[in-house]
Amino acid sequence: MTSDQSAGSQAGLEETADVFSSVSKTSDTPLPDENPRFESLGLSAEVLKAVSESGYTTPTPIQAQGIPHVLAGRDIIGIAQTGTGKTASFTLPMIEKLARGRSRARMPRSLILEPTRELAAQVAENFSRYSKHSKLSMALLIGGTSFEDQDRKLDRGVDVLIATPGRLLDHFERGKLMLSQVQVLVIDEADRMLDMGFIPDVERICKLTPFTRQTLFYSATMPSEIQRLTEQFLSNPVRVEVSRPATAADTITQEIVEIPHNDWAKREALRRLVREGDVKNAIVFCNRKRDVDVVARSLSKHGFSAAPLHGDLDQSVRTKTLDAFKSGEVQLLVASDVAARGLDIPEVSHVFNFDVPIHADDYVHRIGRTGRAGRSGQAYMLASRADQKYVDAIERLTGTPITRRAMEGIEIREDLGGKRHERGERGRGRTSKRGHDRRREPTASSPEAAPQQMAAPDEPKPEIQQKFRAKDKAPRQSAVKNQAVQQPRPPLPANVACTEDAAQLPAFLLRPINLPKAEKPAPRTKKAEAKLDASV
Known part of the structure; x- marks a missing residue:
């Protein structure tokens, strides 16, 4: 950008600030006092050519307000909905600011943070379209892709790095990336990053970049946590708001x-x-x-x-x-x-x-x-x-x-019994009903019993009959065994001495034990008694 263009853009800031302060809700509504063109925003011929080839002639309100401030080096707080053209509001002036200079290996000159892979890929596609007449290099760091391909691009050096917070920190912790040369930091869709829990990662990334960087901050809404983030990491920002936080297009x-x-x-x-x-x-x-x-x-x-x-x-x-x-x-x-x-x-x-x-x-x-x-x-x-x-x-x-x-004709389904199929119960209700029908025994007067009486099955073979008879005997034997166990215990034998708790012992412990009879001790002689008295 030439000095005349820079001076023109600086002089036009004060003239357009009041004009654009009451911009309408949607991006396709014309501005109140004038209809600016991209040529009046201070962009170079190469960038204007790329914009024209993309089919755009008139900037949207967020572009008309934001681009001059970005070219002037100011921090930006952009309040705009998706679809208002805010991607071009920071990519076009970024291309202009990075036109001079060259990147170094593993040291990007600008960083764009996006909350999702799809949005990051979309921004990368738009950047490639707008920068096709410049010599800037770009790398996309998102999950689900190979680390090796991304490492090769970082080793060659990139001017613009577009990434999601998680994958960016993965490369940094592996020693493949340094953020000490970042001149422009863009935080896009900040409110969505808050919903996804990325704010701690964003804070860490901001601390890894130089204090003198230019920060462009975009969000559709401004909750208290986002407001705190802007107060912590932005320096005297310009607030650019082109629509209310929640409006829908009239179309x-x-x-x-x-x-x-x-x-x-x-x-x-x-x-x-x-x-x-x-x-x-x-x-x-x-x-x-x-x-x-x-x-x-x-x-x-x-x-x-x-x-x-x-x-x-x-x-x-x-x-x-x-x-x-x-x-x-x-x-x-x-x-x-x-x-x-x-x-x-x-x-x-x-x-x-x-x-x-x-x-x-x-x-x-x-x-x-x-x-x-x-x-x-x-x-x-x-x-x-x-x-x-x-x-x-x-x-x-x-x-x-x-x-x-x-919606006419949309009602909650009911079965024949009038039971409402609530959420998650339709399948269980049908299964339970089928199981109930199988367990129900048909009576002689029921229609289910008639076919069974009329249909005479063939007699089974003798060996099959013996097989089923053998199976039928097993449960009866086990029943007799269980019945024997439940019979009352027999009384204790008379020759067994026991305590009061003996009745609580199992029956097999109460069987009489036949011990050998003890022999009677031999009578002591006078000599033995005298010897015993002497020992005492």
Whole structure:
């Protein structure tokens, strides 16, 4: 960047600060007083060429506000939802700042932290697109891939390092990485890192980087823990907020489908919504990983093209699933919140909330997967009476009531006896009933007994009869044996001397013992008695 460009960007900060302070909620809404272009943000010709080749001409509000401050070297606190273009708001000026200089082995010049592998891979893809006319090198450090390939890239030296906290610390502890040369540190999706428990790792990484670094901090919300982190590691930051913490795009049609509190009813309602709606592709959100697998299997069983996506899957499987969804091979992506956070899939027509999110903020992130770039989108949420408190929290957060409608024909299944199939009891109820029918003995008047009386089985062979007779005798013998054991003990023999507790002894200890008779002692003589008296 030339000195004239730097001076121009510095002079334009004060002029644009007040203008951009009241930016509208969505990224596709024009700015109040002017419609800036990327050429006015102080970017170089190489970066502008890459942006133009990517099909962008007008910056989004987060880009228009953030890029001049990043080029000026200020720390940033960016409050923006996913899908507002914040990735370009820090990658474009980063390319500009790193254009001069070269990297050293195992010492990256900039670091971008992402909470999930998918989001890190997506940022790496965008960085490669914007930096194709520069000579910057980049490495992606995420789990599920080979350490050796990542070590080779680090040994050659990289300008930009994009990583998840866990894999980054693994390389550091192995002595393959040093963070003493980091000039720009980006912490993206900080609120999601808080939910995933990465804040201690983020604090450790911040302490490993130089104190003089520039820190760019982005989060959709600002809870107290995130606020504490910014106060600890940012120096006089500029707050850039382009939308309220929880807003939905006007292009998204939201609807709550009221259903009974039953798993079967939820799956049936989901299938009916997919069949009735003009669903090009959709993301189905579940609260738990286990439910992600269950719903994906259920949809596939009923003929839908569905695939699961959650954190327990191998990285190769997750990458293959995302590629299949983007290419159209998979129509329905059943995902958890963590796995789908920040995914850039621009043409998602529908979002289905199979489970009502426990945290109201997650609802905004979920439905933000559709209705992007001015396109219309549909967002459905399956809810029962048990979910009412979560629905109320969502409506309080968004400030807008959500339209409700009942799904006709969706009821809790009942068996012939009128018993309701509650959650997890349908299979056990059927099995128990079958077992009860097998144990019930048919009477002569019952319809089950008639076929048995009419059907005369063939007589078994003699050797088979003997075999079954031998088996029938065994239990009777054991019964006689048990009966003999339970008989009262016989009285004690008269010639046995015992105490009062002898009656409590086992019977085999009370049998009389025939001892040999003791011989009578020989009478003592006078000589023997005299000898005994002398000894005494």
